[in-house]
Amino acid sequence: MEGRRLRRGFTTNVPQLHLSEPLRRTAFNRLFAVVYFSAVLALLYRHVRNLFLCPITNLLSFSITSSLFISDLALAFMWASAQTFRISPIRRKEFPENLKRIFKDEDFLGLDVFICTADPYKEPPMNVVNTALSLMAYDYPTEKISIYVSDDGGSALTLFAFMEAAKFASHWLPFCREHNIMQRSPKVFFEANHHSSSPHYEKIKMMYKEMKGKVEHVVDKGEIMDEYITDDQRRQAFNQWTNGFTPADHPTVIEVILDKSQDKDISGHVLPNLIYVSRQKSKTSPHHFKAGALNALLRVSAVMTNAPIILTQDCDMYSNDPQTPLRVLCYLLDPETKSNLAFIQFPQRFHGLNRDDIYHSEYKRLFQINPMGLDGLKGPNYLGSGCFFRRQALFGPVPPELDPDRVVNRPIKSQEILSLAHNVAGCNYEDRTNWGSKSGIRYGSLVEDFFTSFRLHCEGWESMFCNPERAAFLGDVPIALFDFLSQCKRWCIGAFEITFSKYNTLIFGSQSMGVLTSLAYSHYACWPIWCVPVTIYSFLPQLALLNQVTFFPKMSEPWFFLYVFLFLGAYGQDFLEFVLAGSTVRRWWNAQRMWMIGGLTCFLFGSVEYLLKSVGISTQGFSVTSKVVDDAQSKRYGEGSYEFGVPSPMFVPLTMAATINLFAFVFGSTRFLKDGNKESLSLEMVLSGLIVLNCLPIYRAMALRNDAGRMATEVTVISAFVSVTLYYASSLCFSSNNPEFK
Ligand SMILES: O=c1ccn([C@@H]2O[C@H](COP(=O)(O)OP(=O)(O)O[C@H]3O[C@H](CO)[C@@H](O)[C@H](O)[C@H]3O)[C@@H](O)[C@H]2O)c(=O)[nH]1
Numbered sequence: 001m002e003g004r005r006l007r008r009g010f011t012t013n014v015p016q017l018h019l020s021e022p023l024r025r026t027a028f029n030r031l032f033a034v035v036y037f038s039a040v041l042a043l044l045y046r047h048v049r050n051l052f053l054c055p056i057t058n059l060l061s062f063s064i065t066s067s068l069f070i071s072d073l074a075l076a077f078m079w080a081s082a083q084t085f086r087i088s089p090i091r092r093k094e095f096p097e098n099l100k101r102i103f104k105d106e107d108f109l110g111l112d113v114f115i116c117t118a119d120p121y122k123e124p125p126m127n128v129v130n131t132a133l134s135l136m137a138y139d140y141p142t143e144k145i146s147i148y149v150s151d152d153g154g155s156a157l158t159l160f161a162f163m164e165a166a167k168f169a170s171h172w173l174p175f176c177r178e179h180n181i182m183q184r185s186p187k188v189f190f191e192a193n194h195h196s197s198s199p200h201y202e203k204i205k206m207m208y209k210e211m212k213g214k215v216e217h218v219v220d221k222g223e224i225m226d227e228y229i230t231d232d233q234r235r236q237a238f239n240q241w242t243n244g245f246t247p248a249d250h251p252t253v254i255e256v257i258l259d260k261s262q263d264k265d266i267s268g269h270v271l272p273n274l275i276y277v278s279r280q281k282s283k284t285s286p287h288h289f290k291a292g293a294l295n296a297l298l299r300v301s302a303v304m305t306n307a308p309i310i311l312t313q314d315c316d317m318y319s320n321d322p323q324t325p326l327r328v329l330c331y332l333l334d335p336e337t338k339s340n341l342a343f344i345q346f347p348q349r350f351h352g353l354n355r356d357d358i359y360h361s362e363y364k365r366l367f368q369i370n371p372m373g374l375d376g377l378k379g380p381n382y383l384g385s386g387c388f389f390r391r392q393a394l395f396g397p398v399p400p401e402l403d404p405d406r407v408v409n410r411p412i413k414s415q416e417i418l419s420l421a422h423n424v425a426g427c428n429y430e431d432r433t434n435w436g437s438k439s440g441i442r443y444g445s446l447v448e449d450f451f452t453s454f455r456l457h458c459e460g461w462e463s464m465f466c467n468p469e470r471a472a473f474l475g476d477v478p479i480a481l482f483d484f485l486s487q488c489k490r491w492c493i494g495a496f497e498i499t500f501s502k503y504n505t506l507i508f509g510s511q512s513m514g515v516l517t518s519l520a521y522s523h524y525a526c527w528p529i530w531c532v533p534v535t536i537y538s539f540l541p542q543l544a545l546l547n548q549v550t551f552f553p554k555m556s557e558p559w560f561f562l563y564v565f566l567f568l569g570a571y572g573q574d575f576l577e578f579v580l581a582g583s584t585v586r587r588w589w590n591a592q593r594m595w596m597i598g599g600l601t602c603f604l605f606g607s608v609e610y611l612l613k614s615v616g617i618s619t620q621g622f623s624v625t626s627k628v629v630d631d632a633q634s635k636r637y638g639e640g641s642y643e644f645g646v647p648s649p650m651f652v653p654l655t656m657a658a659t660i661n662l663f664a665f666v667f668g669s670t671r672f673l674k675d676g677n678k679e680s681l682s683l684e685m686v687l688s689g690l691i692v693l694n695c696l697p698i699y700r701a702m703a704l705r706n707d708a709g710r711m712a713t714e715v716t717v718i719s720a721f722v723s724v725t726l727y728y729a730s731s732l733c734f735s736s737n738n739p740e741f742k
């Protein structure tokens, strides 16, 4: 609607820059929410009645009914908080082609791009370099772009890779411009274009291969060989890696690899600034992981270039569309855009997913559907990558040399600037300052992105979601289930760190940002509680069924239809949204399967680990997701086969659920076949049948596979043992009590 306002604000012949419209399904969503809510209330009433209004027969029925009540309360909360994403979703459109008709190149805003990397062995420098090259080659006045690379791995290998990349950039950037290439990550470009025969193409491809060869050689060796230290400048740079230099303990390294005031590409065109930064680390001061890295870059960039727009980017997310910053300008140059707009978020989208996206790595809801919903409220949460900030939003009260409005008029290589930059990247610089509390990326949660936007929204800032058809950025996904679940577990711990802090999203949030947005944030902050209903519904009804007890309503009772409606309503709406967002039926099916798997693995273990952490038992920190894959593994992933492999305790509850549900289902079916009584076709049977269907890949991994991705034997044995114990314990309980359910 802002676009429409824009149209009216200007004279009619001024071209339009953007527009927004509500999604058509909004009215239906609201109506359905009312109906569904009534059904939820009815269900809760049933539990309350059973718990408190009927005489309690024994302890067992009381515990079962209260477990179900707690599960359903959790489900109800998650459902209710998710309605905030459905209440006013909007879709935006930008017209970057009109931008150049209104503004001149000089009007374009400076752009500082931050790329984070943390480990040259988990995040191969060649990939980081490709991300950087794709961003350096933006369709944007190059003198306005500065690329900052934060290397938390403190690795000379990464610096070396960037020195090589800078040489290659002076050929790559003019090549992209001249041939108007859309795909500006050289890696992806060359992988997709095998057959071009133009000599120009062949030449640049050779150069790329040469650079790649050198960098990979150096990374394999783990050191920079003398033959590659070709001049004094390089020698000086690498001399900073003295004997005591370790990733966790080293002085600041800042290298200006390209300086736009001096460096030109082969066609004589200015090259963007390229600056390598590895902030100081010391074992005695906390470094706050990625949040700390970004804050160091915020300050270093303030000293060196101080551009009003900042793009934060993970090293595995390359630019897939060179026009992206123009889309951002469509909003930021529009005089009618609100001054409290803090950031414009693009969705995280991924390449290399297998056909049916078996792990639901796409996180369609989290990264695409829900942000559209939030866009109609105060705006989406920050997703960590693909986000353009207004520098002002991240600078609270800061000293004058970091003032976001200050114009930098010294060359970035001047001694004065460099020593100031070293100073602000020091590990004690933040002591007794507002960094991490009132300025910059906020500390205190492993999901620093989510937490930072929560705090910004609380302070009255707003945000926008920009979701063009052609993905603006594409990232890597973990292709081993364990990596995927570890990532999700880290997010769960981060979420609980916020929930159980003074910044609780419901209490603190609703006071400062309004009920709807705070409920939306609470949905994510309470994410790990999915483990409660999923775990209970995966074991309790099945153990009861095996003991010939059923507690869901029978088919002849009216309550039966309530359960059917609640289940079909939630599943149906979820399915429709998925398909409307352009997904396939199979991808949706895998998404719901991963929800179940998550409930028994990462949500559960994340919650437990958070508990342990809060009593001081273990602290794991931000374990970086590995982006390296071996060929056999990636072949299996390509074939759609789930990768278990590692003997992780996380797989134990999952394997147990698979086993117990199979037994319960077989037991129930045999009983039905024997007595033919329709009453034995209970909801318990339907539930275990559904779980068995979801567990098919687990049975295969346990029994039918012998590749390296099969379920580890230890896991199978331990789960079998615990399952049998659990069954015997349950039958003891059930035989000594006689639970009754209404
Ligand atoms: O101490 C650290 C740890 C990580 N990183 C960087 O942070 C980024 C994200 O790390 P990754 O291991 O890929 O984590 P993901 O779980 O894939 O990241 C998601 O979740 C994070 C929050 O947990 C967000 O910061 C990310 O943007 C979001 O993509 C990478 O570029 C890392 O190099 C650092 O710079 N320093």
Ligand SMILES: [Mn+2]
Binding pocket: 314, 316, 625
């Ligand atoms: Mn990542």
